[in-house]
Amino acid sequence: MTREQRLKKRYAAEKRFRFLGIGAIAISIFFVCLLLFKVFSTGSTAFIKTTIMTEVDFNKELLELGDVKKPTLKQIKEAEFYDVTYKAATGLFPYKNDEEEKGVKTLLSGNYEIEIKNYLLNNPELLGQKVTIELTASDDLDQLHKGNFPRDIPEDRRRLNNFQLNVYDNLVEQGKIGTAFGNYFFFHGDSRDPEIAGVAGAVIGSFFSIIICLMIAFPIALMAAVYLEEFAPKNTFTDIIEININNLAAVPSIVFGLLGLGMLLSVFGLPRSTSLVGGITLSLMTLPTIIIACRASLKAVPPSIREGALAIGASKVQTVCHHVVPLAMPGTLSGTIIGLAQALGESAPLLLIGMVAFVVDVPSVPTDPSTSLPVQIYLWSESAERGFVEKTSATIMLLIGFLVIMNSLAVWARQKFERKW
Amino acid sequence: MSNKNKITAKQVSVFYGSKQALFDVDLNIAEKEVTALIGPSGCGKSTFIRCLNRMNDVIDICKVEGNIEIDGQDIYDNSVDVVQLREKVGMVFQKPNPFPKSIYENISYGPNIHGIAKDKTHMDEIVETSLKRAALWDEVKDRLDQPGTGLSGGQQQRLCIARAISINPEVILMDEPCSALDPIATAKIESLIDELKSLYTIAIVTHSMAQAARVSQHTGFFHLGKLIEFDSTEKIFKNPEDKMTQDYITGRFG
Numbered sequence: 001m002t003r004e005q006r007l008k009k010r011y012a013a014e015k016r017f018r019f020l021g022i023g024a025i026a027i028s029i030f031f032v033c034l035l036l037f038k039v040f041s042t043g044s045t046a047f048i049k050t051t052i053m054t055e056v057d058f059n060k061e062l063l064e065l066g067d068v069k070k071p072t073l074k075q076i077k078e079a080e081f082y083d084v085t086y087k088a089a090t091g092l093f094p095y096k097n098d099e100e101e102k103g104v105k106t107l108l109s110g111n112y113e114i115e116i117k118n119y120l121l122n123n124p125e126l127l128g129q130k131v132t133i134e135l136t137a138s139d140d141l142d143q144l145h146k147g148n149f150p151r152d153i154p155e156d157r158r159r160l161n162n163f164q165l166n167v168y169d170n171l172v173e174q175g176k177i178g179t180a181f182g183n184y185f186f187f188h189g190d191s192r193d194p195e196i197a198g199v200a201g202a203v204i205g206s207f208f209s210i211i212i213c214l215m216i217a218f219p220i221a222l223m224a225a226v227y228l229e230e231f232a233p234k235n236t237f238t239d240i241i242e243i244n245i246n247n248l249a250a251v252p253s254i255v256f257g258l259l260g261l262g263m264l265l266s267v268f269g270l271p272r273s274t275s276l277v278g279g280i281t282l283s284l285m286t287l288p289t290i291i292i293a294c295r296a297s298l299k300a301v302p303p304s305i306r307e308g309a310l311a312i313g314a315s316k317v318q319t320v321c322h323h324v325v326p327l328a329m330p331g332t333l334s335g336t337i338i339g340l341a342q343a344l345g346e347s348a349p350l351l352l353i354g355m356v357a358f359v360v361d362v363p364s365v366p367t368d369p370s371t372s373l374p375v376q377i378y379l380w381s382e383s384a385e386r387g388f389v390e391k392t393s394a395t396i397m398l399l400i401g402f403l404v405i406m407n408s409l410a411v412w413a414r415q416k417f418e419r420k421w
Numbered sequence: 422m423s424n425k426n427k428i429t430a431k432q433v434s435v436f437y438g439s440k441q442a443l444f445d446v447d448l449n450i451a452e453k454e455v456t457a458l459i460g461p462s463g464c465g466k467s468t469f470i471r472c473l474n475r476m477n478d479v480i481d482i483c484k485v486e487g488n489i490e491i492d493g494q495d496i497y498d499n500s501v502d503v504v505q506l507r508e509k510v511g512m513v514f515q516k517p518n519p520f521p522k523s524i525y526e527n528i529s530y531g532p533n534i535h536g537i538a539k540d541k542t543h544m545d546e547i548v549e550t551s552l553k554r555a556a557l558w559d560e561v562k563d564r565l566d567q568p569g570t571g572l573s574g575g576q577q578q579r580l581c582i583a584r585a586i587s588i589n590p591e592v593i594l595m596d597e598p599c600s601a602l603d604p605i606a607t608a609k610i611e612s613l614i615d616e617l618k619s620l621y622t623i624a625i626v627t628h629s630m631a632q633a634a635r636v637s638q639h640t641g642f643f644h645l646g647k648l649i650e651f652d653s654t655e656k657i658f659k660n661p662e663d664k665m666t667q668d669y670i671t672g673r674f675g
Binding site for chain 1: 474476479481504505507508511512514516518519520521530531534535581584585587588
């Protein structure tokens, strides 16, 4: 081979190599974009809800407050709202029979009675007046309005019958159908009705779990890493510990769920389905990951710093606490945050400790039953209603958003606290 | 002709695992003098100097045999606290290793952990004296709050010397302190060593024979873990007794 040929071959090889690299990145970006596009196009509509302008008559007689001159809030709260809400719902459209009456009523969400009551409680001066209120529409009408339900299929295969479609068209003509911010999605717990189901319970549950996970895993992992890296003698015993930590990091997460079930629930009798148990289980899972990250960052501290401190008469503990650990902090922090992000996205171990339960109330303390974001996604993805499909995607968007925030935090922490030597 | 001995080493052997790095070294270091240790790479001179403040303790597999006394006290005796020993025997390393903290904190760290300073004013004094003794004060007095790692290599090494003398040691060990520095910075460190010897006992490991000749009063020549020859610097460089020493000094090997 001549010199020129060899040169040409080398250039060709370099070109090929670069092309393969670009190709690999392009494929990854394509799939990420595909995922994001799918999730966004399905889920973005979950952030808004469809509403129906409904006329409500806060008649004092109907509320059975006729003989009270100036009712207090407490009296309004205890008033009988059945007639008022019934009249409001059935007043949407004239009907001929019971079936049609039900058809009209079910165009509103299952929560419309509470919405009407709360409206009056917030505006007590409206008592005795007729007002028009924006009420949340049912999931079926919501999906129809968002264009997710085809209208041209046979009636028996539709969720809305012909009469209801007619009512809907009529309401649209009157300009009574509108859209509003999807407050239920953000501020409500789970529900069987998609239009009033929300992620608040899952978000709070995830938040509690992550905080508990952090409070348990971080100190234990840091102490373990510092001891193994700085103090422990190098012998067979510490070698075995090291191998086992590395192995634990590779153990499937569901195994930790079994551990949580067997130990925390059965032996220690901690309350089932709670973010307390979820957090402890997740901390067991992230512990090895954080230990490995902490050890790597401790190892990266140059030995010259340790020698400098020792040579000036610092004890071993002083050397570690004053110099080595602070210098390892950026790596330690970002490793911890990445471990927590992993825990945030974990569902398998939580299924086993019962965080997969149907929980309507938003938890207020870690010992309340709750779900977590990934488990909520799993729960909703199994539901048949069309409304849950968009909620599933919207929850995925939320989860991805949290993960992006946490990973950015890790990068930020690394850069902020990094010191040069 | 020379001062009394500060450090006496007798029959010192050092093992790294099964490998012996030093063989029965007998060496005395005189008080308030500079003693240079020279020899080719891997000859054990750094190993020897690190025995004097027990820096070898941090290496698990390292074992020291023999007897090293400072002021008549065996430093490997069980009753000796290694922290107190290192308070007395400071060390400066090959590569400047200031802490990634401010210049002030670099100096104040030692006095702080040993509780030397009585109050803030006293600490300021210690920092100033240490930096002045290390001939660095004029260059950094306006930026004591800036990171020590932002200084030039030569300044960093003088900062490390200042850090070592901040706790007022009796002995300063220097392990090739100029090997990472340019000739101008080296000259500054050398003149600094010359000044410091009136206050401290100094042992310096160096690769540069010219440096040993310039700064030291006594010189020891190591080869393959053995102390080949130890005498006054003048004698070693002008009229060495051992053939190997002569060959090394004249540059025939090493």
